[in-house]
Amino acid sequence: MKEVVLICGGIYGALAVIFGAFGAHSLKKFLDAEQLKSFETGVKYQMYHALMLIVIGVIFPFVGYSQNLMAWFFILGVFFFSFSIYGLVLSAAQGRKMSFLGPVTPLGGLLLVMAWILFTVNVVSVAESLGY
Template identity: 70%
Template sequence: MKELVLTFGGVYGALGVVFGAFGAHALKKRLNEDQLKSFETGVKYQMYHALILIISGIVFPFLTLGQEWAAWCFIIGVFLFSFSIYGLVLTDAAGKKWKFLGPVTPLGGLLLIIGWILFTVNIVSVAVYLNI
């Protein structure tokens, strides 16, 4: 599990840089201000959660379901949240908005919130166990 979490953290981080540069350069002239802002939100959240995945992969031994669930909530949450935003923005800019992605974004956000709650509970447990 540890390797999977670290891999997703690294891949999401690298893609965050790619998508951020793509948004700042290639899409800047094609998107309106609101679309660009939404795209940037997807990139920011993707990067934040790439970092928490890497932190989780370093600090958690993944001996409990809570630690695994936190990681899965982040992995799936990022995919649903950020990638649905990218899809909504890009299809809207092309004039063929994929409206079915609209409800996917808040579901991804909910998973990210649950991930943070599980992370917090589990990191406190690890800290208490290690007496730090």
């Protein structure tokens, strides 16, 4: 699992840089200010959580159910949250908004919140086991 987490963190990080550059240089011509802001939100959250995946990939051994669940919540949460925003913004800019993605964004957000809660639980557990 550790390798999957680190690979996803690296891929999400690289894509965040690519999408950020794409948004800053190419999409300004096609998106209004609100759409561009939404796209940038997806990129920011993707990068924050790419870094978080790398952090958890380094500090956790992924031996327990809770640590594995936390990792999947981060991975899927980023995918559902950020990529649904990209889909909504880009499809709306083309006049064919994919409305079915609307409920996917909060689902991704919920998974990210649950991942952060599990991160906190796991950090406390590891700290207690080390005597902190």
